[in-house]
Amino acid sequence: MSSATSQKKNQSIRETRIMTANYAAAEAVKLCDVQVISAYPITPQSPVVEKLMEFIEQGEIDVEFVTVESEHSAITVCISASAVGARVFTASCANGLALMHEQLHWAAGSRLPIVMAIPNRAVAAPWNILNDQQDSISQRDTGWIQIYCRNSQEVLDSIIQAYKLAEDVMIPVMVCYDGYVLSHTLMPVEVPTAEEVKSFLPDYVPHTILDPDDPKNINPVTLADPRVNAEGVLCHGYFEIRYLLQEAHMRAIESVAKIGTEYGRLSGREYGILDHYRDEDADLLMVSMGSLASEAMDAVDRLRDEGMKVGIIHVRLYRPFPAEVVARAVQKTGCRGIAVIEKNVSYGYEGALCSDLKAALFDYDVPVFAHSYIAGLGGRDVKSSELYDALKKSCAYCDRPRDKQRKDQEWLNCRI
Amino acid sequence: MSLKTTTLTLPEEEYALQGNRACMGCGLSIAYRHGLKALGKKTILTVPASCLTVLQGMYPISSMLIPCLNTAFETTAASASGIKAALRALGKDDITVVGWAGDGGTSDIGIQALSGAAERNTDFIYVCYDNEGYMNTGTQRSGSTPLGAVTTTTLMGKSEHKKDMPQIMAAHNIPYIATVSPSYPLELYDKFKFAKDIKGTRYIHILIPCPPGWGFDPRYTVQMGEMAVKCGMFDLYEIIDGVFSFYGQTLRIAKGKKREPVEPYVRAQSRFKGISDERIEALQQWVDKKWKLYEDMGYCE
Numbered sequence: 026m027s028s029a030t031s032q033k034k035n036q037s038i039r040e041t042r043i044m045t046a047n048y049a050a051a052e053a054v055k056l057c058d059v060q061v062i063s064a065y066p067i068t069p070q071s072p073v074v075e076k077l078m079e080f081i082e083q084g085e086i087d088v089e090f091v092t093v094e095s096e097h098s099a100i101t102v103c104i105s106a107s108a109v110g111a112r113v114f115t116a117s118c119a120n121g122l123a124l125m126h127e128q129l130h131w132a133a134g135s136r137l138p139i140v141m142a143i144p145n146r147a148v149a150a151p152w153n154i155l156n157d158q159q160d161s162i163s164q165r166d167t168g169w170i171q172i173y174c175r176n177s178q179e180v181l182d183s184i185i186q187a188y189k190l191a192e193d194v195m196i197p198v199m200v201c202y203d204g205y206v207l208s209h210t211l212m213p214v215e216v217p218t219a220e221e222v223k224s225f226l227p228d229y230v231p232h233t234i235l236d237p238d239d240p241k242n243i244n245p246v247t248l249a250d251p252r253v254n255a256e257g258v259l260c261h262g263y264f265e266i267r268y269l270l271q272e273a274h275m276r277a278i279e280s281v282a283k284i285g286t287e288y289g290r291l292s293g294r295e296y297g298i299l300d301h302y303r304d305e306d307a308d309l310l311m312v313s314m315g316s317l318a319s320e321a322m323d324a325v326d327r328l329r330d331e332g333m334k335v336g337i338i339h340v341r342l343y344r345p346f347p348a349e350v351v352a353r354a355v356q357k358t359g360c361r362g363i364a365v366i367e368k369n370v371s372y373g374y375e376g377a378l379c380s381d382l383k384a385a386l387f388d389y390d391v392p393v394f395a396h397s398y399i400a401g402l403g404g405r406d407v408k409s410s411e412l413y414d415a416l417k418k419s420c421a422y423c424d425r426p427r428d429k430q431r432k433d434q435e436w437l438n439c440r441i
Numbered sequence: 442m443s444l445k446t447t448t449l450t451l452p453e454e455e456y457a458l459q460g461n462r463a464c465m466g467c468g469l470s471i472a473y474r475h476g477l478k479a480l481g482k483k484t485i486l487t488v489p490a491s492c493l494t495v496l497q498g499m500y501p502i503s504s505m506l507i508p509c510l511n512t513a514f515e516t517t518a519a520s521a522s523g524i525k526a527a528l529r530a531l532g533k534d535d536i537t538v539v540g541w542a543g544d545g546g547t548s549d550i551g552i553q554a555l556s557g558a559a560e561r562n563t564d565f566i567y568v569c570y571d572n573e574g575y576m577n578t579g580t581q582r583s584g585s586t587p588l589g590a591v592t593t594t595t596l597m598g599k600s601e602h603k604k605d606m607p608q609i610m611a612a613h614n615i616p617y618i619a620t621v622s623p624s625y626p627l628e629l630y631d632k633f634k635f636a637k638d639i640k641g642t643r644y645i646h647i648l649i650p651c652p653p654g655w656g657f658d659p660r661y662t663v664q665m666g667e668m669a670v671k672c673g674m675f676d677l678y679e680i681i682d683g684v685f686s687f688y689g690q691t692l693r694i695a696k697g698k699k700r701e702p703v704e705p706y707v708r709a710q711s712r713f714k715g716i717s718d719e720r721i722e723a724l725q726q727w728v729d730k731k732w733k734l735y736e737d738m739g740y741c742e
Contacts, residue, residue, distance in 0.1 A: 060530035094557030098519035105523030242503040254501035
């Protein structure tokens with residue numbers, strides 16, 4: 026907003042309400058003129074769809090809601106509805122998201138702009154309904170964009186941005202937020218007006234690829250090599266089609282930044298690829314995704330008070346992985362070490378974010394160690410004091426020679 | 442129901458083109474061609490992994506003039522639900538949505554999505570073309586393979602009877618169910634045409650003789666379908682709003698025409714090669730029992 030008066034005018038019609046991240050997700054969907062919703066109940070996602078059903082019943086939104094018999098069908102309904110040209114939404118997590126796995130590939134391979142909310146939850150076995158990020162991290166190679174949020178406000182804002190992003194690069198988007206920690210926690214959320222959202226996200230121009238007036242056979246068997254069509258024109262093979270998905274992902278990094286800036290002009294809340302907290306002159310960085318990055322602010326403040334220069338980088342965009350942006354951000358701080366604390370693990374190695382980060386640092390020649398900490402699996406409480414201890418532990422490695430900085434992966438508060 | 446379609450009144454428009462990838466003598470290509478004629482241009486198809494995917498052609502060459510969304514094996518009915526929901530949302534109410542899957546895609550892996558869509562009475566036509574096995578992947582057993590049939594996963598012949606898919610659908614109380622055969626293409630056309638004008642979930646089950654999978658010369662496809670009906674291994678009927686009625690050859694049997702024994706039908710196919718007399722008898726009893734039930738229900742005259 027350019028002038029102070031218009032800023033004020035906008036604020037006067039916006040509402041700030043207290044809501045959970047789940048309701049924030051539903052509010053965002055309401056504002057985005059979604060046309061088809063399909064979902065299947067799973068804890069802690071259920072309030073998202075219950076709220077949406079309430080909006081429909083009260084006539085606040087006009088949506089085709091398909092109450093399916095499984096998550097596999099929910100995502101399938103979204104895929105097919107999107108192929109006909111409707112703006113669609115679904116939400117799931119944990120085992121439900123795992124059941125969707127096959128269709129997540131299908132959605133991304135079809136280049137459909139689907140948006141899904143994921144209140145992150147642990148994946149069985151054993152059964153656990155509480156929070157970690159193993160569910161969405163396990164889907165990272167399906168070709169979806171993944172955005173992680175730190176609070177309810179970011180959930181609402183990110184879903185609105187996700188539609189713009191998905192429709193810009195034609196890639197489906199997951200908006201992930203920690204189950205219970207965010208999904209069921211009441212926080213103040215400023216809700217933009219419908220007019221504001223409309224100006225940011227115009228009416229969906231149907232991307233209709235399934236039309237009797239222009240009959241096409243969508244997603245038939247496609248060979249690896251290019252092949253000529255009936256008119257003699259050489260068409261892509263599977264390999265080229267998949268390359269185009271990768272290319273669009275790399276393009277999406279810039280789109281996320283551009284859309285985040287544009288959203289900032291609208292709402293006063295600018296979004297980027299990363300979020301920073303006291304990282305300007307940090308010796309040690311904590312890198313994380315989701316609510317941990319905001320919960321760690323207390324620990325960072327305490328360490329700062331004690332004279333240790335610690336800061337936080339929150340990776341908002343995890344796929345596509347903004348390797349250069351992250352590496353340059355780390356380099357800019359001039360830090361000497363990184364503690365990656367995350368609620369997932371790639372079994373047999375380390376936290377997925379830690380591996381990705383290390384590869385990025387290597388590629389961009391930023392010789393800084395990164396320690397992998399696994400925390401909070403299955404809803405294990407992550408205390409500020411544990412984050413403090415972990416960061417302090419990594420701080421101690423900063424003064425060592427490079428070959429003495431490697432540290433075994435650590436599971437925070439694991440009582441074995 | 443309107444007048445029966447004849448070869449003189451059958452529309453000339455073709456939506457399935459020549460030179461497609463169907464096997465020689467494929468029963469599906471007859472059913473598909475006549476089914477599409479009845480459905481017409483304003484149709485959207487969704488098709489899972491199946492022989493039909495092969496028939497429709499590999500990218501970027503297609504053998505059909507109806508738009509089709511290929512979908513994952515178990516998702517046909519859910520995919521159709523999504524297409525229908527979007528068409529409603531976009532105000533396009535004049536398009537018929539059709540899911541067209543094989544017997545594996547229907548009675549095995551796709552039954553959950555189908556049951557869900559039928560329970561919701563989703564406004565679409567579900568077509569199951571039943572060639573009694575996973576023929577596209579090289580003839581493996583499905584829940585719809587009959588007793589005694591040899592497949593690559595039932596080397597000694599299948600030891601269970603086939604699943605009665607139309608009756609499973611009847612238990613969902615959907616407005617329309619029909620069983621049809623490509624050996625009677627005009628009747629098949631009429632049933633598709635009738636189904637098209639009904640709202641809600643409609644289910645059409647087609648028994649498809651499959652020359653390579655069943656083991657008979659491609660020239661006998663039509664005869665094989667006729668034999669299946671005449672011996673009662675496959676019966677032609679409709680269930681309109683819960684009201685059951687036979688038609689065609691099966692109606693003639695119900696009216697007293699002698700039902701053929703199953704043995705010649707079984708002997709005509711190499712998938713039953715080496716079948717024991719006991720198993721032929723078991724198949725005969727399976728048919729007799731089914732017909733006893735028809736009589737008990739008052740379906741016969």
